Amino acid sequence: MVENCNYEQEGTIIFLLKKKYFGMIVLLYPIILQSASLPGNDLPVPEFAASEDVVSTAGHVRLSWDVPDNAENLAAIEFELQQTSDVAFQKAKTIYSGPDRASFISGLPNGDYRFRVRARLDGEAGGWSTPVTVQVQHQSLRLAFTLLGLGAIVVLATVTLVIVGNRKANIE
Amino acid sequence: MSHQSAILSANIGWILLAILGVLWIWLGRYWGKKAQSMEGFMLAGRNVGLALGVATTMATWITSNTTMLAPQFALQLGVWGMFAYSTASFGLFLFAPLAKRIRQLMPNGYTSGDFIRLRYGKATWLVFLVISIFYGFTWLISMGMAGGILMNALAGIPYEIGMTVILFVCVTYTLFGGLFAVIGTDFIQSVIILIGIVVVGFGIVHSIDFGKTYTHLESESPMLINVLLPASIMAIFNNLLFGIGEIFHSNVWWSRAFAMRKNVGQKAYLLGGLFWLPIPVAAGFIALTGSTLGINITSPDMVGPLVAANVLGSVGAIVVFAVLFCSLASSIDSLLAATSDLITEDIYRKLFNPKASEQNLRKVSAFIIVGLGFLTWLICLPRVGTLATVLFFAGPLVGSTIWPIATGLYWKNASAKGALWAMLLGSGIGLIAYFQLGWYTATLISAAVSMLTVLIFRATVKEDFNWKHLDEPKIQTAGGN
Numbered sequence: 001m002v003e004n005c006n007y008e009q010e011g012t013i014i015f016l017l018k019k020k021y022f023g024m025i026v027l028l029y030p031i032i033l034q035s036a037s038l039p040g041n042d043l044p045v046p047e048f049a050a051s052e053d054v055v056s057t058a059g060h061v062r063l064s065w066d067v068p069d070n071a072e073n074l075a076a077i078e079f080e081l082q083q084t085s086d087v088a089f090q091k092a093k094t095i096y097s098g099p100d101r102a103s104f105i106s107g108l109p110n111g112d113y114r115f116r117v118r119a120r121l122d123g124e125a126g127g128w129s130t131p132v133t134v135q136v137q138h139q140s141l142r143l144a145f146t147l148l149g150l151g152a153i154v155v156l157a158t159v160t161l162v163i164v165g166n167r168k169a170n171i172e
Numbered sequence: 173m174s175h176q177s178a179i180l181s182a183n184i185g186w187i188l189l190a191i192l193g194v195l196w197i198w199l200g201r202y203w204g205k206k207a208q209s210m211e212g213f214m215l216a217g218r219n220v221g222l223a224l225g226v227a228t229t230m231a232t233w234i235t236s237n238t239t240m241l242a243p244q245f246a247l248q249l250g251v252w253g254m255f256a257y258s259t260a261s262f263g264l265f266l267f268a269p270l271a272k273r274i275r276q277l278m279p280n281g282y283t284s285g286d287f288i289r290l291r292y293g294k295a296t297w298l299v300f301l302v303i304s305i306f307y308g309f310t311w312l313i314s315m316g317m318a319g320g321i322l323m324n325a326l327a328g329i330p331y332e333i334g335m336t337v338i339l340f341v342c343v344t345y346t347l348f349g350g351l352f353a354v355i356g357t358d359f360i361q362s363v364i365i366l367i368g369i370v371v372v373g374f375g376i377v378h379s380i381d382f383g384k385t386y387t388h389l390e391s392e393s394p395m396l397i398n399v400l401l402p403a404s405i406m407a408i409f410n411n412l413l414f415g416i417g418e419i420f421h422s423n424v425w426w427s428r429a430f431a432m433r434k435n436v437g438q439k440a441y442l443l444g445g446l447f448w449l450p451i452p453v454a455a456g457f458i459a460l461t462g463s464t465l466g467i468n469i470t471s472p473d474m475v476g477p478l479v480a481a482n483v484l485g486s487v488g489a490i491v492v493f494a495v496l497f498c499s500l501a502s503s504i505d506s507l508l509a510a511t512s513d514l515i516t517e518d519i520y521r522k523l524f525n526p527k528a529s530e531q532n533l534r535k536v537s538a539f540i541i542v543g544l545g546f547l548t549w550l551i552c553l554p555r556v557g558t559l560a561t562v563l564f565f566a567g568p569l570v571g572s573t574i575w576p577i578a579t580g581l582y583w584k585n586a587s588a589k590g591a592l593w594a595m596l597l598g599s600g601i602g603l604i605a606y607f608q609l610g611w612y613t614a615t616l617i618s619a620a621v622s623m624l625t626v627l628i629f630r631a632t633v634k635e636d637f638n639w640k641h642l643d644e645p646k647i648q649t650a651g652g653n
Contacts, residue, residue: 058403059395060248102470106247107393144402151409151616154623165582166269
């Protein structure tokens with residue numbers, strides 16, 4: 001399911017790189033990438049439900065997206081979701097392709113992750129959505145072990161209370 | 173709601189829904205004939221034996237939360253999350269001696285509310301009722317939602333219709349048969365659940381390459397196999413205490429303690445816990461294989477059913493459908509019956525109409541069951557969050573009841589004021605933790621605050637409770653018995 005995608009191979013980019021505005025193109029590369037597959041078709045551009053960047057303290061996130069209800073061939077449209085750690089999506093990988101409109105991602109280590117999604121129909125691809133950034137910042141291990149210790153004390157005390165109480169009740 | 177690809181055809185889904193629905197309603201009517209008196213309706217005649225006792229304990233605790241939330245834990249919190257969920261069996265183990273004690277101290281008791289009122293007085297009782305009824309609602313809502321999500325994901329049945337059907341079926345048969353119907357259907361449901369889980373377990377073990385799964389997790393979701401994932405370390409005792417809090421305070425478990433024959437409760441709860449223990453580990457493990465198999469998960473609470481159904485194909489999906497329908501029904505009916513008992517006995521009879529006739533109490537009880545079902549349906553309509561966020565919102569509230577209940581049963585000098593403040597402070601500070609740190613810390617912090625409060629009051633306020641005050645005479649209704 002996970003596949004790598006090399007954007008330099010896309011026709012639009014190669015065409016632009018041949019032109020004399022090479023320097024400007026390099027500067028505008030991230031923006032160009034986002035609109036690189038500007039549709040030569042009428043495929044709608046999906047948008048993520050989260051309009052702002054997301055912070056996760058447990059390494060998981062649920063991304064959902066949608067397209068306008070009045071889009072043509074709505075039922076047949078599939079989506080391609082990409083994930084990357086770099087701003088320009090140069091090392092992006094496709095983590096989902098299919099008709100669903102959400103995906104749950106978990107087990108992420110600390111770091112910033114960027115996601116984008118686009119519609120696909122009959123081999124053609126629409127424009128990329130505005131990317132969303134997920135910042136994963138796990139809780140501190142010190143806090144985790146403090147709560148683990150506290151939990152152990154409370155559970156131990158509760159078990160002792162029940163066992164001792166039960167013994168005394170049996171004797172009575 | 174996000175679109176999720178269905179596995180079964182909608183037609184098969186409807187047929188399954190119709191067969192299971194009609195079967196439970198028919199069984200509810202059949203067993204309902206035994207529930208002639210109010211005591212029969214509420215407590216199955218206080219004559220439940222060991223086999224039925226173990227079955228109802230296990231089936232009630234295998235809720236949508238076991239089959240859907242345990243995999244969600246594994247998907248969100250990795251291997252520790254999977255084991256953290258199985259610690260909820262400790263609640264059953266620890267309640268086993270409590271069940272025996274409850275039966276000794278309150279041979280004529282009806283509800284957990286009765287105990288709090290007689291042991292700690294009216295103020296603590298009112299706070300307890302708020303906590304208990306709120307918890308009952310969140311559990312009911314999480315399961316109504318689970319029914320809708322399940323049928324939508326497996327068979328493409330619209331969420332609203334699936335949720336409505338399962339609530340309707342459970343309300344109907346609980347209405348007919350009370351606790352007789354609940355415990356009877358629990359027995360059959362527990363057999364279906366156990367057979368289904370064994371079938372799914374073998375199917376998955378034969379279909380999965382463990383080495384490939386590990387390698388995939390290591391590269392794509394490394395924190396899921398990292399034993400130092402902070403959120404999962406925090407969740408271990410949080411979940412254990414959540415399970416203890418749920419069982420210690422909820423009338424679902426107290427009503428069974430009252431309903432079982434003398435000396436049966438302790439064994440039934442111990443055996444029920446032992447049977448339950450491996451199920452969340454098995455259910456959780458399959459969630460970790462989802463991404464390796466290329467299954468897209470749109471909502472974390474659906475990972476278990478989706479992976480099982482995808483791996484095992486249409487037949488597997490039918491088994492999963494039946495298992496989950498049974499696990500949902502066995503818990504929804506228990507909650508409807510137990511919460512209705514709590515409201516009928518503790519609020520209607522104790523507060524408004526102490527001389528109500530038996531016929532009148534049956535009518536009120538039926539009205540409350542229907543009302544609870546309708547309110548749950550209304551709140552479930554807009555899908556408010558994932559199962560975990562809905563259910564664990566009640567975590568800090570139930571965590572605060574553990575120490576007041578356990579000390580109230582065993583310590584003569586447990587203070588009434590201490591119990592009241594333990595519930596208030598534990599719930600309040602636990603809710604702050606829920607929002608500030610995360611749901612996986614809230615019950616733990618609440619239980620710790622509650623324990624500390626009980627201990628401080630025990631040291632400073634001197635009380636000497638007479639256990640005989642807990643043995644309230646049988647309900648004297650205008651209609652007799």
